Every structure is written in C-alpha cells, then in structure tokens.
Amino acid sequence: MFPAAEEGQDVVPAVVLHNAPGGFRPITDRIARLLDDADETLDVVNPYVTDRGMIRRIERAARRGVRVRLFVPANANNWACAAAQQFHHARLLDAGVRILEYPTMLHAKAFVRDGEELLAGTCNLEAWSLKRFFEIDVLIRSDAVATEFEERFSAPAE
Helix, strand or coil, X not given: CCCCCCCCCCXXXXXXXEECCCCCCHHHHHHXXXXXXXXXXXXXXXXXXXXXXXXXXXXXXXXXXXXXXXXXXXXCCCHHHHHHHHHCHHHHHHHCCEEEXXXXXXXXXXXXXXXXXXXXXXXXXXXXXXXXXXXXXXXXXXXXXXXXXXXXXXXXXX
C-alpha cells in the first residue's frame, strides 16, 4: 500500500483516504482492517463511538489479547452520542478494553495499531461518518509518529 522510499531519506509513508456517500468508503474499510489486524496494541481516539460493528471489532481485539485503549471525552458535547456510546462501555470493559476519559472535549479521531500504523482525520465511529458523510483521513506508517501520539494523548488521560 505504501510506495517504496529511497535509501537515506527521512520519509514517513502516508496515504490520503476519503469516504464519500454511497459505496465508496475506504476509510471505513481501513478502520475495520486496523481493528481486525491489531496483534499487540490498539489505541482508538474518537469522540463518537456508536457504530455497533466497529464496537464489536474493538471488543474482539481485546478478547484476542490485544491491549486496547479507547480515549473518549469525559464531557461530550453531544448528549445523545455520549449516551449511545456509554451503553456499550460495560461490554467493552468486560472484554478488557481500557476506557480513558479525556479531561476536556476530545474531538480528535485517530487509530494506532501495534505502535507502527496511524490513521487520523475527520472520521468518527458512528454511522454518518462511516457510511454517509464526506470524510478525509491520512494513513501513516511510522514508529516515530505512533510514539508522538502516545505522548500527546496518554499523559492527559492517565
């Protein structure tokens, strides 16, 4: 999926993906693949986690032994989405997902798989973003960027 980098270059491979209404949803497909392909670690940062299919994928990752952390806002700006998301918390916690409430309204959307692959952009984990809205994300393969993510999101939530 990533083009080959020339030797000696300090390159961060990246691919821009976009969803469009209808059947063209490469971001949705990539999120599903990140969740399904995680072997060791999976970090999910998203303010609106309400899509049952994606929630099941997160749960399955935890049940197969992946260390899963879900970063959500402590005080969401949409009460309906917050209630829908919290409905699933018990099942996720039971599966072993660690849910970290960010102290402020967290509006970032990012996924980090196994400390090496990062997807970040505009796509929420709810049906409108996954299936009906125009969205844009960038897929990056970089240990350094994954580490920077860890430093920026973990500290305020831990």
